[in-house]
Amino acid sequence: MKFKSLMTVAALVVCAWNVAAHDAVEVQNAWVRATVKGQMATGAFMTLTAQGDAKLVRASTTAAGVVQVHEMKMDGGVMTMNEVKGGLDLPAGKAVALKPGGYHVMLMDLKAPLLKDTTMPLTLVFKDAKGVESRLDLKVPVAVAAPQAAMQDVHMDHSAHAMPAAMDHSGHTMQPGASHPQ
């Protein structure tokens, strides 16, 4: 009986998040690597924490013609980069880092150089465990390196955030010198 009433409360909370439309996945420390004239590709990086099991299924921006979710890894001493097929898994409550040398949002066919200290619009599309899609519109800071600030939340609306901001980020220190191939 008590268990059942708790379930009802949980369901109501989920509904509230759906109404907010963009609060099912928390985005932190988002940034996109600045480019120079003539450079056609770069990467966007961030930490994603889904409230419930979800996937990052696609991303888009007006700044690039092609946007893909990529995974970079060492394969027999060679760095390889492949599109993540079927979406990037975001297990409930787990901070998933997109960072140089690992997962990233690959921006190709750039329309213009991305200048540092500007922002770039980025739309992320998530799919929850029921297959329902939601989109999140971000303005991502353009920088030459990962932001040093531990907590830079690009969300504009914090009203519905029930999760504590201090998740465990110990595994997400940036690799000095790691860079994204052009």
Ligand SMILES: [Cu+2]
């Ligand atoms: Cu890539």
